[in-house]
Amino acid sequence: MVSTFAPQAAGDLNFLKKLNRSSILATVRRYPGATRADIAARTQLTKATVGGVVQALLERGWLREGELQPRGGGRPGRALYLDDAHHVLLGADIGVRGLRIVACTLGGEVLLQRSVIQAPTTPDETAAHLAELIRAMRHDPLIADRHCLGLGVTVPGPVAPEQPILRLAPNLGWIDVAFLEVLRPHLPEFDGAWLLDNEANAAAFGEFYFHDGIPPESIVYISAASGIGSGMVTGDNFPLVPRGGQGLVGEIGHSIVQPGGLYCHCGNRGCAETLVSGWAIRAALGIADDENLEAAIMARGDDADVGITLRRAGEALGVLMLNLHHTLNPTTLVLGGSLMQLGERLIEPALAYFEAHQNDLLRGTQRVPVKVIHDSTYTAARGAAAQVMAKAALEA
Amino acid sequence: MVSTFAPQAAGDLNFLKKLNRSSILATVRRYPGATRADIAARTQLTKATVGGVVQALLERGWLREGELQPRGGGRPGRALYLDDAHHVLLGADIGVRGLRIVACTLGGEVLLQRSVIQAPTTPDETAAHLAELIRAMRHDPLIADRHCLGLGVTVPGPVAPEQPILRLAPNLGWIDVAFLEVLRPHLPEFDGAWLLDNEANAAAFGEFYFHDGIPPESIVYISAASGIGSGMVTGDNFPLVPRGGQGLVGEIGHSIVQPGGLYCHCGNRGCAETLVSGWAIRAALGIADDENLEAAIMARGDDADVGITLRRAGEALGVLMLNLHHTLNPTTLVLGGSLMQLGERLIEPALAYFEAHQNDLLRGTQRVPVKVIHDSTYTAARGAAAQVMAKAALEA
DNA sequence: GTAACTTAGTTAATAGGTTTAACTAAGTGG
DNA sequence: CCACTTAGTTAAACCTATTAACTAAGTTAC
Structure with a gap:
């Protein structure tokens, strides 16, 4: 599990400067309009340090100053934003x-x-x-x-x-x-x-880093398309992306959800991808590879086979979501990938399964929010x- | 995913000192007998810095000096070890x-x-x-x-x-x-x-931190006992233990491996614990809670029911291992917990299933080593x- | 056997980062 | 208008790591 941008384990003064600069930038990213004083309070750095770093970042086009932020009975602070012009x-x-x-x-x-x-x-x-x-x-x-x-x-x-x-x-x-x-x-x-x-x-x-408002502590993103994969991100100022020993972290498409089930192209039986993936849905409904999946399914209207196939796929997706919840326990789950364009017949059973089962372990806990990105093209x-x-x- | 001992995201000179001290200690822990020069090379710190920190650690009883380490054609270095006496x-x-x-x-x-x-x-x-x-x-x-x-x-x-x-x-x-x-x-x-x-x-x-020799990049430990759980550790000098938004990371006992399967005490159906856990095995074989599980099973000898139950449990454990492999992709898998004392009738099917299926995704990659702790009392x-x-x- | 070489480790001066403390700046409220 | 509050800046102080020169202790070549 190697992190992408994690601070190294030992370092010199230059490293410390990098760390603090990155931390200050992260604070502005997460709290747009923060003042130097706000940043100092959040990062535990002193006003002097923050002032100097902010000055440098302003000059280099990473930050820009905004309006004055009135403070109760004191000098107003100057709002800071990421500079989106340079x-x-x-x-x-x-x-x-x-x-x-x-x-x-x-x-x-x-x-x-x-x-x-x-x-x-x-x-x-x-x-x-x-x-x-x-x-x-x-x-x-x-x-x-x-x-x-x-x-x-x-x-x-x-x-x-x-x-x-x-x-x-x-x-x-x-x-x-x-x-x-x-x-x-x-x-x-x-x-x-x-x-x-x-x-x-x-x-x-991206969902974590460019999150509107304060991002959650951690995100698991499930990408359901031709195949199915997932990614996990956590960490405040240095988002960590675990990759694993062989880069296989998140290859949930080949986790087993139905032992003894259908054969998967990977050679195993009962992989998640045999139930919820572009190719599995095509195989179940006899849709050719060169046809557009979404169009082909829309063309069939309310066909019962389509409904059953999508419902099964959705439920398998719900199982995957639940298993990720019990294995990685993210603060937020995000669903994306081209399969989301197949609509509610697939999405609704997934959410329903997850909703119905997620909370039986720790009763009384707030539920894990699920965000569906219906168009995840970019x-x-x-x-x-x-x-x-x-x-x-x-x-x- | 909050890490236990991770460095914070911003800091002062004192923090830098802590970081380097901890990094030097970690180097000695991972490479017992390392000299000051070895440490400097590994941590990228200078000889001067390492020398000073080592001196302080010697005085405080964290490190001890050992024998001279001959170097090819130069002054030998002094071996350093963790001080196990103070x-x-x-x-x-x-x-x-x-x-x-x-x-x-x-x-x-x-x-x-x-x-x-x-x-x-x-x-x-x-x-x-x-x-x-x-x-x-x-x-x-x-x-x-x-x-x-x-x-x-x-x-x-x-x-x-x-x-x-x-x-x-x-x-x-x-x-x-x-x-x-x-x-x-x-x-x-x-x-x-x-x-x-x-x-x-x-x-x-512990398996990661006190690993004999250079520890693997990451470890997933599966604890199979009355219930079943897992833990994951990674990171060089600052081992990270992900916990998740609710502390549920690794609660794999309630991941679904058999949708529509047996009811679990958590209310869901087909949880891993319904197949591989102390209580599931007791339930399948009619062994009372106050009986010693291992003794009861040994007493039954080669009973066919016992064989089938243990084999099924082992295979479910193999599925769990495979799913963890595809989700967390650790460098090493460790099996522990009191269920390991039930012996090869349970362990062998688990290892066999994992061996047979783990590698079909990335052919030619070295296999993930599995370590079985037969007695994990402590x-x-x-x-x-x-x-x-x-x-x-x-x-x- | 001695000089040349290599590597380990220490030391004093230096460079560089953050903090401290005192300051200025710019509001509110009585 | 003065007291008070909060924001931000500045210069000196402090701390940490580095640099560069040094000492220490071995091997190798001749």
Whole structure:
């Protein structure tokens, strides 16, 4: 379980400065409009330290000053916000159905987004295509003058914990691809951070990092699409993304929910993906791979088979949610992925199962809130951009 | 997911010193016999810094110097070890079947251990009994002269993430017990750190912290006893123990492995505990609560019912292991808990199932090693002692 | 056997970060 | 208008790690 942006275990004064700078930025991110005094109170740093760091961040275009915040019977403080005018973060999501790119501000506001539908191809061709799109986007007047802090790329499969290598993406047919190295020659002029992560991890990170208002303590994001995966994020100023020994953290699609059940393409029986995944639903309903799943299902209307299949898939999703609740116990659960577009016939049974069963262990506890992202087209790409920000904040 | 001993997110020079001191101690713990130069190389600190901190730790009885370590063609370095002569760590495990107490050195060597069999009773009576045992142990000549760094207590149920409160222990009949506060009046003379944690979390922590040789990157410990739980630990110098929003991390006994299966005492159906737990095995074989489970099963010899029940339980355990592998992806899996004493008829099917299925996702990867602790009587208590050490190391 | 070399560890001066304490700034309330 | 409160800045002090030069203690080459 290696964390992405965790502070190292030993360090010098420069490290301490980085830590505090990052902590101050995180405070402004979580409490927009905070004053220097607010930050000092929250971080336990002194006014002097906060003042100096804030001054530097203002000069470098990371923070901007806002209006005066009246205080009861004293000098009003100056509100501080992330400066959304001088930098840009890029995030790209390589999916089975195409590429999605996002450019956003330090606050997570999406400035530009592009989506290209294309069939899976080789890493090199994908990189060439992606580079072209990024170069074009980079010249858009909306962001051309901004300093680009880096590019985060997400892929639909486990990424090795230590090096940025995609281990396996069955839906793309890729094995052990160091995609950033493939991409780099196509974008020689690009400087800034380069990051690679699993799509669900990045989405979870983004939902946590760019959360409106004070983020929850921890988030588990379930990505239900062609396959099914999940990502977990926690930590205050340094969000942690556990990856595991082999980068398999969150590969819940192959957790067993029905021992002795249907055969999965992974070779085991009763994997979650045999019940709730794009391919399982296609198989159950006889929908071809080249058909659009959502359209095909809508076309069948109130067909009973469709209803039963979606209900079964939803209930399996509910089981997965419950098991994640009992294993990772996040503060918030987020559901995303293209399957959410199949609508309430799938979502409702999942939520109902989870609601009905989650709380029997600790009666009287507040329930875990579930957030459904009905259209998560750019969620992963935006999450990748968030990771760029988190990394750059340490270097700022 | 709140970590126990993680560095805070912002800090002053004193914090930096703590961080480096703890990091140096951790290096000696993981690499016994390391020299000052070795430590400097591993921690990226300078020789000067390491020298100063080591000097202070030698004077305070945390480290001791050993023999000279010959170096190729240069002055030999002085080996450093954790000083196992001046301090003592106490750990106590409150279980369904009684109390277990351990006193150990900074290196995790058990100096004294006591076990008392008793039926569950009230928190106050348990605290009184525990205090008596601890006081007696404290006067044992083997540890009477040592400085006690603190006491860690483990309980068989989820502990709230922020405060040391046991949320629920069905097997003890306890609900929302701030056990340390109950215990404190019984041990007024005791100073040092007081810690409370879930039994599986503590066991996992101990297996990681006191690991012989370089510990793995992460450990998941599965505790199979009356109920079933798990704990996860990761992190180099600051082992992290995720607890989750409600302290439910690792409550895998109530993850669903057989939807629509048997009813569990938690109210759901098909929980793992309905297949692999002390009470499930008793129920299946008609063994009374007051009988010793292991003895009753041995008495039945090669009875076919016993074989089938244990095999089923083992396979369910294998499913749990596989699901944890796909959700948390630890570097090492550890199996413990009193059920391990039921022997190979249970363990073998679990290992076989895991072996046969774990690797189908990432072919060619090295397999996840599984360690079975056949007698884990003192594993949790020792883990609690490890947590005391980790906490004290920051204050040293 | 001695000089050259290598590695370990210590020391004093230096650099750099945060804090302390005193200050200025800018409001409210009587 | 003065007392009070809170925000933010500044310079000196303090603390920590680093640098660079040193001593210590071994091996290797000749």
